[in-house]
Amino acid sequence: MKDKSLFRAWAEVDTAAMRSNLDVVARALPGHKRMPIVKAEAYGHGLEGVVRALDDAGICFFGVATIAEAARIRDAGCQTIPFILGPCFPAEREIIVQNGWVAALSSLEELEHFESLGKLYNKPVHLHLSVDTGMGRAGLLPYDLGGIGERIRACDFVKVEGIYSHLSAASEDISFTHRQIACYELAVAHLLEQGMELTYRHLCSSAAVFNYEAPSTNMLRLGRVLYGLSPMPSPYNAQLQPTMTLYSRVTLLRTLPENHGVSYNHTYVTTAPTKVATLGIGFADGFSHYLSNNGSRIYLNGSYCPVLGRVTMDQIMVDVSHLSSVETGDIAEIMGPHVPWLELTDRAKTIPSNIVTGISSRVPRIYLP
Numbered sequence: 001m002k003d004k005s006l007f008r009a010w011a012e013v014d015t016a017a018m019r020s021n022l023d024v025v026a027r028a029l030p031g032h033k034r035m036p037i038v039k040a041e042a043y044g045h046g047l048e049g050v051v052r053a054l055d056d057a058g059i060c061f062f063g064v065a066t067i068a069e070a071a072r073i074r075d076a077g078c079q080t081i082p083f084i085l086g087p088c089f090p091a092e093r094e095i096i097v098q099n100g101w102v103a104a105l106s107s108l109e110e111l112e113h114f115e116s117l118g119k120l121y122n123k124p125v126h127l128h129l130s131v132d133t134g135m136g137r138a139g140l141l142p143y144d145l146g147g148i149g150e151r152i153r154a155c156d157f158v159k160v161e162g163i164y165s166h167l168s169a170a171s172e173d174i175s176f177t178h179r180q181i182a183c184y185e186l187a188v189a190h191l192l193e194q195g196m197e198l199t200y201r202h203l204c205s206s207a208a209v210f211n212y213e214a215p216s217t218n219m220l221r222l223g224r225v226l227y228g229l230s231p232m233p234s235p236y237n238a239q240l241q242p243t244m245t246l247y248s249r250v251t252l253l254r255t256l257p258e259n260h261g262v263s264y265n266h267t268y269v270t271t272a273p274t275k276v277a278t279l280g281i282g283f284a285d286g287f288s289h290y291l292s293n294n295g296s297r298i299y300l301n302g303s304y305c306p307v308l309g310r311v312t313m314d315q316i317m318v319d320v321s322h323l324s325s326v327e328t329g330d331i332a333e334i335m336g337p338h339v340p341w342l343e344l345t346d347r348a349k350t351i352p353s354n355i356v357t358g359i360s361s362r363v364p365r366i367y368l369p
Contacts, residue, residue, distance in 0.1 A: 002366055008280025009248040009334070010364045013045045015053035017241035021226050022057055024239045028210055033219035034058075035083060035202065036226050038073070039065040043227050044286070044356035045244055046365035048076045053367065055080050060200065061102060063221055067092045070101050083128070087138050093117060097125050104130045104164075106138045111151065111158060118157025128162035128200060129191070133183040134176065135168040142187055149194025162200030162219075163188055170207035171231040181214050188216040210234035229341055229352055245336030246359065248281035250300070250328050251315070262317050263309030267293050275321040277305070279332055282314040286359030287334060290348040299338035301326055 004010060022034060036059055037043070042050035051062055051073050061083035064070050070082035083102045084092075090113060096103045097117040105111060105127040118125040129148075130139035140148070152160045165184045170177045184203050191198060202219040204212060209220055211232045224231060228242040255275050262268045262276065279298065283289040292310040298318055299305075305318040320326045333339055335355075345352045 002364055004366070007249070007364055008251065009246070009285050010366060011045075011359060012245045012247070012366045012368055013049060014241070014243050014245075014368045015050070016369060017228060017243045018045075018050065018053060018226060019057055021228060021240050021243070022054070022059070022222070024236055025209060025220060025222060025225060028236050029220065031218070033060045033200065033202075035061045035063050035219055035221045037063040037085075037205075037221055037223040039063060039069055039085070040353075040357040041359075041361075043223060043353060044359040045227065046367075047072055049365055049367045051076055051078050051080070060219060063223075067095050067101075070096075070099070074099060097121055097123055100126075102126045102128065102161075104128055104138065105160060106130045106140060108148075108151065111155070115155045115158045118155075123157065125158045127158060127160050128164050128202075129160050131163060131165045131184065131187045133165040133167075133180040133187070135166045137166070139165065142183055142190075145187060145190055147194075149191060149196045152196065160196065161198070162202070163191060163196075163198050164200075164202040164221075167203065167205065167208050167212075170205070170212065177208070177212060181212060184214065185216055207231040210236050224352060227356065231352075242336070242341065244341075244356065246281075246286070246334040246363070247336075248279045248285075248298075248316075248332050248334050250277045250326065250330045250332065251280045252278040253320070253326065253328055254278075261309075263292075263312060265310065268309035274308075274319055275323075275326075276308065276317050277320045277326060279316050279318060279334075280314070281316060281334060281363075282312045284313045284360060285363050286355075287311055287316060288344070288348045288350070288355065288358060290350065291344065294347050296344070296347050297339065299333040299336075301330060304338075305332075 041047050055078040062073050062080050063085050064082050073082045087106050114125045132139035132141050167180050200219050201217045203214045203217050205221045206223045206225040228240045230237045256270050258272050260270045281287050289311050296307040297304045305320050308317045344355050
């Protein structure tokens with residue numbers, strides 16, 4: 001356990017809660033394989049700590065965005081194979097083949113290159129075919145799938161063992177989402193008719209896991225749900241547990257006189273003598289600048305304390321005039337049971353993932369078993 005007394009700000013990550021969230025999904029959708037998404041520092045939770053905690057949790061892949069993230073999973077000693085979710089550059093494909101990782105297939109050019117790399121290194125190349133059902137970001141379009149089964153069967157080294165797509169508006173446009181699901185189902189059926197074996201079929205990410213049925217799927221990609229937040233209402237949401245609490249310490253206490261400005265440009269000015277605590281966290285740590293002057297608050301010594309003025313790079317100031325007792329070194333909850341993830345999301349007028357992925361590397365992560 002790291003010495004928290006040396007930290008101005010830190011995050012505690014509850015790995016037992018993470019595993020519990022995996023179990024919630026398993027109970028809700030029995031028989032479905034699971035792929036935890038650990039890109040972007042495992043949604044701010046810290047990649048190595050998360051993958052080590054989940055490596056033996058009965059999962060199929062760790063979903064990542066880059067080969068650098070895949071290499072970190074390898075170097076962490078994990079047995080679970082990384083799956084690179086998006087298109088890769090030619091030089092990256094070579095590294096994927098050398099390491100035996102699994103990648104997305106979005107074009108015939110990629111298919112040919114992966115086949116040549118498999119031949120070069122005499123290694124099988126495992127790919128999942130990406131189909132663009134409406135996201136407009138990557139993948140083969142449905143009308144490009146004719147004859148692809150024959151092209152793939154002609155390969156000696158490429159093994160296309162899965163098919164996937166991505167829903168673009170699952171939490172906002174139900175009608176369009178159903179059209180995407182129907183398009184995906186047709187694509188799966190078309191490929192099966194071409195004699196392809198599709199061991200892994202995945203479409204639903206966190207926004208769709210509990211709320212949509214995609215009959216042909218057998219694997220789920222778990223991002224926000226893994227970390228305790230479902231993007232849509234569901235009876236299962238109450239079973240999900242938050243996985244991160246963000247803390248900071250009081251570094252300074254002062255009483256400012258009436259009519260005294262606080263922080264840059266004096267967007268807040270005291271209206272009476274005010275006891276102000278400075279805390280050692282700012283937007284460089286992940287407490288967004290967009291949490292300035294909008295009712296943002298922290299939880300300190302059993303009470304909520306409003307943030308005063310603009311969030312600065314390394315510090316925030318809060319009003320502690322109403323506290324009966326406060327000292328330098330006291331610990332404040334910045335995000336957690338009393339200041340939920342979604343509260344910060346709403347006040348910053350952003351999306352939930354932007355809040356947690358913004359927690360920077362200078363904030364130490366402490367992993368609770």
